[in-house]
Amino acid sequence: MNTAPAPLPPTPDVIASARGLVKTYGRGDTAVHALAGIDVDFERGRLTATMGPSGSGKSTLMHCMAGLDRPTGGTVEVDGQTVSAMSERRLTRLRRDQLGFVFQAFNLVPTLTALENITLPLDIARRPVDRDHLDAVVRAVGLQDRLSHKPGELSGGQQQRVACARALVTRPAVVFADEPTGNLDSTSARDVLGFLRRSVDELGQSVVMVTHDPTAASYADRVLFLADGRIVDELREPTAESVLERLGALTRRAESAATPVAPSGVAPAGVR
Template structure:
């Protein structure tokens, strides 16, 4: 999964890329300011503040104990790969709380630790040190059997590559987590989720008969069908065109706003991050800043500011 991630450019090229992206997003900013909708018809969840001031990234102040509305949290989260000269510190003592009932985006350059953070929070990888709590349960010291049960009952996943079973229909793929857990299908919920992703007329089609956007919407429905405590999405729009990406992102946002779910999404795309309630920025395994109620232009500016700060910090560090 991590190998599919694309990092933000650094150094002089980053300044040019950010400037170009800003120019390209002028129309997006103007449309958001006027309150226009996204291409798929969904209202933008955020836009520039009424006073015209751009939102700026702010430090993340994490309390000692998670707040009552926290769905997932980490304290002192550290992940080290390798040893000696080949050692890589993917996470360097991260403290973070993820709010229940929100869509949180995680961004950062390649190698920043964003996918590692998600994997540790989701129980897909074990931390070297620190603690992880999901829905009130500490998972960082669970064995593989306990983690497997947790992932079946409390955690949903959406991946860049869809990960659908090619021999199953869309309906069968959606029901798959319930079938594996030997849980009965709540037909009322199944119908509600299918309607939410707009797949009523595609349920009997296999993945090869669906577009990329439709396949990813099947994956989203599969992640939500078992009513998980939290859904983790790793670059969910990385393989999609802009319109299909907007459909998937709109659904993820609606699943939070209308269905009360909690979603954590790793992405490198400012457009995708603009659908979130909050964006967290990682660099060099550390949590650098956050951006609340983001719009695309504010995310681009934040990436530029943080890239410059990162380069300055690296220049002053001992070799």
């Protein structure tokens, strides 16, 4: 009888990675180590969420990966290019042509229509608009009947969907989303998260999202948990409940580590 093990499923391609990533703010005794030597791979065609308490380094990690902030040490690669070694000119070109960004603030130009905001990166780069791809993105984001409206005529959720479409229209290697639902009500948040999920499933996009919301994280294929500038855990195929459970375990672990150990026979302060 053939007892050979079944072959493992193929490993997804890596679209972005970091090795030994360090980011330090300040010097000497006042130095803050936002990232403390992170090794991480982000998979092509996947939605990855990063979570952690305030000050854990999750936004700093994303900013260094996206070339928005320079690391103190280590290397960052995106789509085969070493971002951490690029000049400012090359970084500007990379961010314009190969990366997409969605932030908590929508960052739309108020005097432009939704359509003009979506195509703005292409116009700045003087690149032609691929009408078929534009139509696919607009359909996916559900804004076909709002393209002539300016941001002030759109709801917050619609404005964020315009920002998502703008991030995708250039066919970026990666979309980086920093708390993309932070300013939205629950219904609008579901719309935006659903669009990001469809951009992965239907358009083959790669998305890295920072969030504090377990429900938002449940839309991801994988969740990374950060604490004190390090990746301390990860979760595949998350649900809101499993994310909450994992966050609770990390919080209890951190509280336990912070509790001072009293000498033998001496009760800790406040214990009778």
